[in-house]
Amino acid sequence: MITSSVRYSEGVSESINPAIVLEKIQEVVAEFRAKQRPENIEEWEWQLRNSISTPQQLEQKLGMKAADFVQLAKIYAIRVSPYYLGLIQKVNDPIWLQSIPNLIEMQDPEGIVDSLAEDEMSPVPGITHRYPDRVLFLIQSQCAMYCRFCTRKRLVGDPMKTIKDEQIRLGIDYIRQHPEVRDVILSGGDPFMLRDDRIDWILHDLRAIPHVEIIRLDSRMPCTLPQRITQQLCDVIKKHHPVYVLTHFNHPSEITPEAKRACELMVDNGIPVMDQTVLLKGVNDDPMTMRKLMQDLLKMRVRPYYLYQADLTKGTEHFRTKVEVGLRIIKEGLRGHTSGLAVPHFVIDCPGGGGKVPLLPEYVLDFNDKAVVMRNFEGKIFEYPQIDPNYYKIQY
Helix, strand or coil: CCCCCCCCCCCCCCCCCHHHHHHHHHHHHHHHHHHCCCCCCCHHHHHHHCCECCHHHHHHHHCCCHHHHHHHHHHCCCCECHHHHCCCCCCCCHHHHHHCCCHHHHCCCCCECCCCCCCCCCCCCCEEEEECCEEEEECCCCCCCCCCCCCCCCCCCCHHHCCCHHHHHHHHHHHHCCCCCCEEEEECCCHHHCCHHHHHHHHHHHHCCCCCCEEEEECCHHHHCHHHCCHHHHHHHHCCCCEEEEECCCCHHHCCHHHHHHHHHHHHCCCCEEEEEEECCCCCCCHHHHHHHHHHHHHCCCEEEEEEECCCECCCHHHCCCHHHHHHHHHHHHECCECHHHCCEEEEEECCCCEEEEECCCCEEEECCCEEEEECCCCCEEEEECCCHHHHHCCC
């Protein structure tokens, strides 16, 4: 037995026997594969219906003591599909940590419920207007998997916070009335949890607004439930171009043949796909893991976009690393060590709604009127001379 309800490195309830849990996972996956439907539009819905979503199912399927998680489930939603469960290799591996509830989520005295002040900057329900020319538009409160590090743990999976058509129409009206908004990010929850016809409706109404130039769909389903990405869904999206998909892979183990099929299907249909990774303790907080993840993303034509320092969200403190960890990953694992295409922007989304601030290792050692002195990825020093101001006084 392991006693693991307190320390992050153990991370599960006292009742768990890792060997038994792994055996039960293998049984669940074998059952799932035996019943798996041929690839079609209904496959993802079958996955959702057969997901683990209650403490009782944690006990039945994984051998975890249901009573340990009853209180947690009242605050933070649980859902893990058979597909994603099948990626777990052992208790506390990077897939487990992201998906299986952990009692330490209830022991976070430092976290902030709405760490990015999204609600404070919400002029109408579901809209966050932080930047001048773009808005975040929440159109769904459900997810295919409730990630344990989620910045919107306060919202997702709560049946009392279901987003209804009236709220969506209110958000579209707000965008219509604000001509400065040229970029709309559809998020949630996960927009791909909506049916194709509802996604079509929202995209159609947004595309009919003359000043909306770019629409983005934030979805983790290409990673957590790639069966959702069908030709029918792609046909809906590409009617309303330019539409971008921002997805979210955190570990190389998530890049499976199914995920590759999903991402490449979107790209083949003219839908650019970019990735937003969160830096997570015990998941991807080392240079080699992050380099492999970024390179594997490129191989399936997904462009690394952001590497996020973990937010201060309540219930997620055990995932946070020091900021220096992310800087070291950029310096020692990515910049200069692999293609520039594989290097995301490392950012902190400022607490309190300050927006994203990019961070870089200290490459510039000195900056003056004569020269810029720099250290490259190998630690070598180089000097770049500044332009002589007198140059511009030359008469041609």
